[in-house]
Amino acid sequence: MTDPSNTGTVVVIGGRSEREFNVVRDLGYRVVLVDEQVPWHCMPWVDAHLDVDLDDWNAVADAIRAELGDTVPAAVISHTEPRLPLMAHLSGLLVAAPRGLGEAAAANCRDKWRTRTVLTEAGLPVPRFALVTTTEEAVTVAADIGYPVVVKPRDGAGAFGVRCCLSEAELRTAVVALLDSRPGSLEGFLVEEYVDGEEYAVQTVTRGTETSVLSVFRQRMTPPPVFVELGYEHPSGLTEADHDELDKLMRDTLDALGLEDWISHTQIRRGPDGFRVIEVNARRPGGRLVEMTTAVSGVDLTEAVTRQALGLPQAASGPTVPYARYASIVFDEAGTVLYDDYVPTPGPFGPIVEVEIAPGETVQPKEHANGGVYGRIVVYGETAEELDRTHRSVRDALNLQVVLTDGLVPAASDSREFKSCC
Structure with a gap:
């Protein structure tokens, strides 16, 4: 419900989801959406929109000033990872009393080399790593660290360009592909130790x-050499002592990175010598992990971060459910996909079913460069047994199948290379 005591304008950088805008408007604020080219479908959800080159930070600031005249924005918000540094810069420049993610913290989280450097200096556990710019530097570093190693861009997202290499030959191939595609915007890339162990997503x-x-x-x-997310489970299986250790690690990590009045989505691996911080993202998770977090914690991350940026008190926690499962829709073989329409059960803990391709379209195996994740199923339950039953019933109702076709030539116009929602 709208709070009539709040007035002002919130600038949203690069929004896509109706929920992002509705939260702001429900809190009583106008919304100005700024993007390279504002999508048509977003226009009904905002009060004003500006098309600006987001790589020209001065032009963005000037456009916002021109739109708002003598007033200043109540907050500048972005839920899009590549735009978080711009958001933090504009907040410090334009907002009278800026709150939330600062420029230093945004850079520390966005740049994986800075993340690891800051955490290493703070004595916190990260994989052994080095920043390199050439194939030969990568080969030298990998020999020092020891195979397997992971190669990744400094500021990429969604696992684009990330490879686990078991040998020098694989490393050379991965580096050439990374240099050719340049999925990130920062110079150089990381070669780091592969931490073999269970992985956890922490919000x-x-x-x-x-x-x-x-x-x-x-x-x-999926196992190396590529990283495709297959799903998530709650509870995580960690003991109470493990959770206590993880809680402390998260507090120390975010404090070292300088994150205040904000949210994070962090990937942790537990290797033979304990937890290691793999990625720290100063944003909500992708896919449907926001809804899954809301279900198990009662806290909506989209609303929480908006309130943080506006200096508003947090909303009361909502109802929760003890068990949740997120299963990515992936395929083991190429072919034509077929499935039935699925109508989810209504209610706060009804299943979420999303298939991002239409029946009759072609798909590739999950490890293929044009394959990956094609959708997701999220189910909730009061017991582990209920979770299993609900998941099976959804899969049965969806009747998802791949029909092999002779001479199949899948479309290759848009690489889905190892896409990850998070």
């Missing part, structure tokens, strides 16, 4: 400098 909210862990999901991935 947090930080109020001031006090961090609370909202959800810890056990993450299932």
Whole structure:
């Protein structure tokens, strides 16, 4: 419900989801959407929109000033990872009393080399790593670290360009592909130790400098050399002592990176010598992990971060459910996909079913460069047995199948290379 006591304008950089805008408007603020080219479908959800080159930060600031005249924005918000540094810059430049993610923290989280450097200096556990710019430098570093190693861009997202290499030959191939595609915007790339162990997705909210862990999901991935997310489980399977250790690690990590009054989505691996911080993202998770976090914690991350940026108190927590499962829709072989329409059960904990391709379209195996994740199923339950039953019933009703076709030539116009929602 709209709060009539709040007035002002919130600038949203690069929004896509109706929920992002509705939260702001429900809190009583106008919305100005700024993007390279504002999508038509977003226009009904906002009060004004500006098409600006987002790589020209001065032009963006000037356009916002021209739109708002003598007033200043109540907040500048973005839920899009590549635009977080711009958001933090504009907030410090334009907002009278800026709150939320600062420029230093945004850079520390966005740049994986800075993340690891800052955490290493703070004595916190990260993989052994080095920043390199050439194939020969990568080969030298990998020999020092020891195979397997992971190659990744400094500021990419969604696992684009990330490879686990078992040998020098694989490393050279991965580096050439990375240099050719340049999925990130920062110079150089990382070669780092591969941490072999269970992976966890951790969602947090930080109020001031006090961090609370909202959800810890056990993450299932394909084995190396590529990383495709297969799904998430709650509860995570960690013991109470493990959770305590993870809570402290998250508090120390976000404090070292300088994150205040914001949220985070962090990937942790547990190797033979304990937890290691793999990625720290100063944003909500992708896919439907926001809804899954809301279900198990009662906290909506989209609303929480908006309130943080506006300096508003957090909403009361909502109802929760003890079990949740997120299963990616992936395929083991190429072919034509067929499935039936599925109508989810209504209610706060009804299944979420999303298939991002239409029946009759072609698909590729999950490890293929044009394959990956084609959708997701999220189910909830009061017991583990109920979770299993609900998941099976959804899969049965969906009747998802791949029909092999002779001479199949899948479309290759848009590489889905190892796409990950998170």
